[in-house]
Amino acid sequence: MPGKLRLSDKNGESIIWSASGGRIALGSDRLGFVILRLRKQSPSLVFGELNKKIGQLNAELRSRAELARSAAHLAAVVKSSADAIITKDLDGRVTSWNSAAERMFGYASHEVIGQPISKLLPPDRVEEEASLIENARFGQQIQSVDTARIRKDGTAIDVSVTISPIFDSSGEIVGVSSIAHDITQRKQSEEHTRLLMREVNHRSKNLLAVVQSIARQTAGDTGPEEFTRSFLDRLQALSACQDLLIESDWKAVNIHDLVVSQMSHLTDKILQRVFVEGDRFKLNASAAQGIGMAVHELATNALKYGALSNATGKVHIICTRVKCGKTNDIKIVWKEQGGPPVKQPAKTGFGRTVIERMVTMAVNGLVDLDYNIDGFKWQLVAPADGTVVE
């Protein structure tokens, strides 16, 4: 923006100067004009001093404009921050409160400015806050302390706070800034992990206790040579059931998949004579474990003494949902045919306990055993409620 400037020297002689410069912002609503350059239009005295002053004024105005821009930039950062940024004086009274603090704690800035910060503190955190502020007063910055605050509505919020001293231009500490980051999600995630680990520990100990019971019962049933094979077969069956449960997030196991998984100790050739038929309903975890173990014992017995102990016998496993009037049951039938003549077992071992008492307890059901000479038949009826996952 060029222009003409008329000035007079000390003798009153008028000199024309050409001036160039521009508008400059002094704040949000103030403008100034800065003379950037003066060029003498007619030979005269040198106004060196004037030029120097103008240069100093120019630099100061530039510096002030830069500061104003910087302050505006910082204000924008504070305003748009997702973290609550609060400043307090050395008496603990709030001096500034950004938008995130409003959202996080529920107080509008006019409700807290000038008020003591203690209204945000749970009773058990008052001493902690006093200690943090005391440290800041001595110039110390406190990084990321996990703590808690109280919102306006009285609910608690987990936050991580960083507290720093605020210095004035002479280096004196005049206040404290506090940046609070909402860590509710992290705390929930930590709590979830803690519960999960607790549950894993509980389930693994329960499973170990089950394995221990299987070992003890198997040992009571067999000689040392047969113990290893029987025990390992039972463990594999239990493990297969666990795999199916894990695949479904411990929620539900398809009955057909379960039955097949419990016969891994049978060869493929023998499995060709096993037929899983009927409805494909889903069992919950405890029902799957109980029924799975029973199916494993039934298969083992069929292989040792029943329809799978010869080359031609067959086994049909028929799974049915029985829905009739008020009845809502599951029925699983294990039916052997074509095997050697059936004989009632002389003694009751662990296998019998599993297919009769254990499974009955697991599904709150009823078991029927039929040692018909033409083929052994086992039938389980249990209420769908508490057994089936719909």
Add this chain to the structure above:
Amino acid sequence: MKKRVLIVEDEPLIALDVETTLQAAGSNVIGIAGDINAAMKLIESECIDFVILDAELRGRSAEPVAKLLRQREIPFIVVTGYGSNQLEWIGDAPHIQKPFDSQKIAHFDFVK
């Protein structure tokens, strides 16, 4: 006279194993309850000398059962897969961590 014992355990194999141990130790197992309701009914209807109590039954805390047992002054042993410090309601009741040697149960004074 044989001690009358109730087993409250939702894992049938463990319950049957404990039953075998207690029977071998000379106790009379009057029943096995797999959930809280069944346990409460048996405690209210049967004469019981002591109870073996699983700390969690089908995903629910067995605390209500323990409360009823304390009211009726029936001694009980808590069997748990959790750390004992994780379950405040156990209080001063004797407890055994899973997996456990079921013979240990037979060593408690009120079982003998």
